[in-house]
Amino acid sequence: MSKEYRGVWVFIEQNEGEIEGVSLELLGAGRKLADKLSVSLGGVLLGKDVKALCNQVISYGADEVYVIDHPVLEDYRTESYMKGVVLLAEKYSPEIFLYGATPNGKDLASAVATDLSTGLTADTTMLDVDLEKRLLEASRPAFGGNIMATILCKKHRPQMATVRPKVMKALEPDKERQGVIIEENIELHEEDMRTKVLKVVKDVSKRANLADAHIIVCGGKGLGDQQNFSLIYELAEVIGASVGGTRDVVEAGWLPHELQIGQTGETVTPKIYFAVGISGAIQHVVGMKNSEIIIAINKDASAPIFDVATYGIVGDALEILPKLIQQFKEIRTEKGGEISYA
Amino acid sequence: MHIVVCVKQVPDTKIIKINPKTNTLDRRSAPAILNPYDAHAVQEAVRMKRLIKDVYISVLSMGPPQANAIIKKSVEIGAEEGYLISDRAFAGADTLATSYALSKALDKIASIRPIDMILCGKHAIDGDTGQVGPGIARRLDIPPVTNVIEVTELDEKEQTVVVKRKLSGGYQLLQIQVPCLLTVEKEINEIEYSPLPNMLKAARYEPIVWTVNDLEDVDRTQLGLKGSPTIVGKMFTPPKHEGGKRLEGSSDEQVRELIKCLLEEKKELFYVK
Numbered sequence: 001m002s003k004e005y006r007g008v009w010v011f012i013e014q015n016e017g018e019i020e021g022v023s024l025e026l027l028g029a030g031r032k033l034a035d036k037l038s039v040s041l042g043g044v045l046l047g048k049d050v051k052a053l054c055n056q057v058i059s060y061g062a063d064e065v066y067v068i069d070h071p072v073l074e075d076y077r078t079e080s081y082m083k084g085v086v087l088l089a090e091k092y093s094p095e096i097f098l099y100g101a102t103p104n105g106k107d108l109a110s111a112v113a114t115d116l117s118t119g120l121t122a123d124t125t126m127l128d129v130d131l132e133k134r135l136l137e138a139s140r141p142a143f144g145g146n147i148m149a150t151i152l153c154k155k156h157r158p159q160m161a162t163v164r165p166k167v168m169k170a171l172e173p174d175k176e177r178q179g180v181i182i183e184e185n186i187e188l189h190e191e192d193m194r195t196k197v198l199k200v201v202k203d204v205s206k207r208a209n210l211a212d213a214h215i216i217v218c219g220g221k222g223l224g225d226q227q228n229f230s231l232i233y234e235l236a237e238v239i240g241a242s243v244g245g246t247r248d249v250v251e252a253g254w255l256p257h258e259l260q261i262g263q264t265g266e267t268v269t270p271k272i273y274f275a276v277g278i279s280g281a282i283q284h285v286v287g288m289k290n291s292e293i294i295i296a297i298n299k300d301a302s303a304p305i306f307d308v309a310t311y312g313i314v315g316d317a318l319e320i321l322p323k324l325i326q327q328f329k330e331i332r333t334e335k336g337g338e339i340s341y342a
Numbered sequence: 343m344h345i346v347v348c349v350k351q352v353p354d355t356k357i358i359k360i361n362p363k364t365n366t367l368d369r370r371s372a373p374a375i376l377n378p379y380d381a382h383a384v385q386e387a388v389r390m391k392r393l394i395k396d397v398y399i400s401v402l403s404m405g406p407p408q409a410n411a412i413i414k415k416s417v418e419i420g421a422e423e424g425y426l427i428s429d430r431a432f433a434g435a436d437t438l439a440t441s442y443a444l445s446k447a448l449d450k451i452a453s454i455r456p457i458d459m460i461l462c463g464k465h466a467i468d469g470d471t472g473q474v475g476p477g478i479a480r481r482l483d484i485p486p487v488t489n490v491i492e493v494t495e496l497d498e499k500e501q502t503v504v505v506k507r508k509l510s511g512g513y514q515l516l517q518i519q520v521p522c523l524l525t526v527e528k529e530i531n532e533i534e535y536s537p538l539p540n541m542l543k544a545a546r547y548e549p550i551v552w553t554v555n556d557l558e559d560v561d562r563t564q565l566g567l568k569g570s571p572t573i574v575g576k577m578f579t580p581p582k583h584e585g586g587k588r589l590e591g592s593s594d595e596q597v598r599e600l601i602k603c604l605l606e607e608k609k610e611l612f613y614v615k
């Protein structure tokens with residue numbers, strides 16, 4: 001490292017003029033890191049006709065917005081986006097650079113890290129800095145148990161990490177906040193692109209559903225078999241909830257994998273989360289622990305899921321679930337109404 | 343058309359279990375398997391071979407000598423050739439050093455038989471970073487497309503492929519110029535039963551094994567632990583949460599109590615006024 005690297009950066013992912021939630025969350029997390037290190041927070045914004053988004057980036061905590069506005073950047077492509085991001089990083093030398101762990105964020109960060117020849121930590125769920133050494137401490141669940149590993153990148157800059165959506169908190173936007181907009185030009189020609197975007201298709205099916213659900217009933221291996229798993233669907237039906245599962249359940253083929261919750265699945269933050277027959281492995285817990293109310297039903301009183309539960313029932317799910325279903329049904333008819341989100 | 347699939351040996355996380363008391367991995371029963379996403383990548387190469395006939399499939403792995411087993415497994419699925427790079431010098435590599443070593447091996451494979459397409463898994467289930475594929479593509483300066491759920495078109499004459507790439511809420515349809523690198527999701531295909539001739543071939547098959555000395559133009563400082571910018575600083579058990587209320591009484595009582603609490607705290611969720 002010969003140059004001086006200063007500042008914390010966040011890649012601002014936008015889709016058709018709308019900023020992804022995770023980018024706003026990262027501005028919140030990045031603000032904390034930047035304040036600790038006494039440096040400024042930069043947002044990196046690429047796209048076509050995206051300048052209008054700069055104020056929003058500033059209102060969520062950025063001091064500077066680095067913008068590259070170019071027609072070739074209309075849709076995300078690794079080729080064009082990485083070129084822009086590498087150009088900015090080389091010119092302005094940030095010390096920390098964060099990306100959302102979304103398909104595009106992960107794709108971009110991997111390519112950029114290779115070109116900058118620096119370290120990249122994947123799917124981070126905790127961020128901090130060692131002030132003295134100016135080291136980013138990016139922690140993620142480690143393979144090997146209910147354990148977190150803190151990954152460091154000592155000798156290379158910028159220190160980069162992708163961060164799971166919905167684990168960091170966005171700041172309240174402040175419309176009065178002032179910031180600097182830095183526009184950068186880039187030489188890009190559509191003819192040079194080896195990747196062409198033919199079309200972009202929106203599909204708001206199950207996936208989005210799970211991420212936005214107010215109530216989720218999530219089942220684990222403890223249900224025993226696929227037939228018992230239908231109790232999960234039944235409860236969900238009665239209370240108007242979405243269904244999710246652990247990775248073990250998905251691998252057993254009881255559930256399609258887009259309904260997997262956890263480190264390698266969706267991160268969710270519903271108002272109510274039922275964890276039924278789930279042991280509470282760290283890889284699962286990182287995907288649901290920010291739910292408002294967590295109800296754990298497990299027959300093993302020492303299962304780690306109880307540590308994150310608001311309400312715990314120690315018992316056999318096959319006995320408890322039918323009772324829950326029954327009682328919710330009774331309330332429904334009693335009140336003569338639907339049970340669903342108002 | 344020459345397709346090279348990068349395949350990794352990983353511990354079977356379906357079988358290894360974590361001991362909740364000691365928080366450690368129970369290694370007694372940790373067989374190594376072909377990373378499931380990579381199996382789908384090999385299968386996809388086989389599917390392409392059916393589409394356009396003139397396809398040659400190689401697989402490449404970096405790992406210990408035991409990784410032979412997953413190369414044989416790939417031959418079972420339908421690969422014709424397998425390469426293993428295995429050397430102490432590669433050990434302890436993070437994703438940057440891994441993509442470097444693999445790209446050097448790919449250079450060498452390309453000198454034997456030019457490569458048109460590289461396939462990788464979306465991620466390896468042990469580390470699940472998904473960073474190696476795009477890393478390789480950058481090093482070889484070919485376009486990468488991650489999270490591919492379908493290869494819809496293969497145009498040999500135009501040297502292009504059309505793929506669906508999964509996004510958070512939908513997908514992109516992309517046309518890419520060959521040579522390129524794709525990383526595949528599981529839904530791209532179903533793994534088929536291996537035909538008998540493949541099984542017979544796999545049983546006898548011995549991969550081509552290279553050490554670091556067999557590769558050309560290798561900068562050793564970029565390999566293994568030395569070439570890895572990231573290190574594990576510390577391991578810790580996450581701060582324990584308090585855990586809330588344990589409900590008591592008979593199961594009927596517990597259920598009643600739970601519903602009462604939910605209706606109190608989240609009544610807006612349960613009634614349409």
Ligand SMILES: Cc1cc2nc3c(=O)[nH]c(=O)nc-3n(C[C@H](O)[C@H](O)[C@H](O)COP(=O)(O)OP(=O)(O)OC[C@H]3O[C@@H](n4cnc5c(N)ncnc54)[C@H](O)[C@@H]3O)c2cc1C
Pocket residue numbers: 143144219220221222223224245246247248249260261262263264265276277278279280281282283284287297298299300303315316317318355467468469470
């Ligand atoms: C790299 C990596 C990534 C991973 N990503 C994810 C991920 O994204 N999501 C995920 O969920 N997991 C993930 N895992 C797997 C994770 O470590 C656990 O193995 C998994 O979450 C366990 O699923 P489970 O709780 O359903 O099953 P188990 O751990 O088998 O737990 C079953 C539980 O059910 C209880 N039980 C049994 N019978 C009953 C009954 N009749 N009534 C009530 N309770 C009962 C048992 O006491 C036990 O606690 C990942 C692992 C690795 C290594």
Ligand SMILES: Nc1ncnc2c1ncn2[C@@H]1O[C@H](COP(=O)(O)O)[C@@H](O)[C@H]1O
Pocket residue numbers: 347348349350351377379380402403404405437440444461462463464465466467469470471472473474475
């Ligand atoms: N040691 C390895 N040997 C061969 N291929 C690998 C290796 N490590 C990673 N890969 C490839 O890169 C993909 C992503 O791995 P990862 O970035 O580790 O999640 C895997 O699915 C493989 O296709």
